[in-house]
Amino acid sequence: MESNDRIKVLLADDHIIVREGTREMLERQPDIQVVAEANDGVDAVELARVYRPDVIVMDIAMPNMNGIEATREIKKILPTTAVLILTAYDSDQYIMALIEAGAAGYMLKNVRGNQLIDAIRAVHSGESILQPSTTRRVIDQLNKNNPPASEATEAETDSMSHALTEREMEVLKLAAKGVSNRDIASQLFLSSRTVQTHLSNIFKKLNVASRTEAILYGLKRGWFYMEELP
Incomplete structure (x- = not known):
């Protein structure tokens, strides 16, 4: 597969071993290319600006700028880039903040490798990686919070x-x-x-x-x- 046809992915996580393991797994896929790695939210925004990835796999808890703020900043400059959150935190509070910031999906770090690969492909095609019941509950809450x-x-x-x-x-x-x-x-x-x-x-x-x-x-x-x- 030509490199131009592959899904360009940016990894953003402050744990080097997590990035290395994720990169090794993703680069075994013929349709995925990891173009850059960021160790904090500020780097994620800057590298996104430079490499213009199709998908960003982003942690929430990072130094200098967290994943929520980084997602918000990235979506301002690259609205068609899909941000997939991969985190250890599981709460509606984070999910709501991330959806409002523009994230396309939310996964926990205990997922299997093939689930993450499928999720990257899914968000790249425009799908949202959330359970429908969660999506509806969160969007309903966000809708109530938005003024006319x-x-x-x-x-x-x-x-x-x-x-x-x-x-x-x-x-x-x-x-x-x-x-x-x-x-x-x-x-x-x-x-x-x-x-x-x-x-x-x-x-x-x-x-x-x-x-x-x-x-x-x-x-x-x-x-x-x-x-x-x-």
Whole structure:
């Protein structure tokens, strides 16, 4: 496989042995290339700016700048880069903060190697690595915490909502319900490839990298509300 076709990954973790082990495992995959390693959040932001990776595997607890702040800064400069959190911390508080910062997924460090590899491929294709029930609970909480948009913002985002086709909005609303790509395809009588194409178009139009980010975008702008989604 050509290097240009491989998923470019940046590893950000202050434990060298964790980075080395993860890098060795990932580089055995023909479709993945580790382009850089960061030992803290500040390095992660700078290396992301330089190497423009497709996926960043990020720890939360790092010196100088934690993974939440680093994710927020990276998404400002590289909105279409997917950030996958790999951490020892398991709490809704962290998950909510990371989703709001723009992370596409959240995994614990006790996962198996093949699960991490699958997750990297998944977030690269726009999937969100969270249980649907967790995604819905966290997004619902984030939605409650967000104030209504200003009139100027409403006008601007109403224009953006019209940029989505009717079918794309249907796909986004089903994604907000936690429906998988396969089940979206079944419900809308489409192929899975067509659903993925619709999601890719949504991500490009909204300048985001994952389902969860796209859902949050729609929720914050009042395109739909969680209580409306059965």
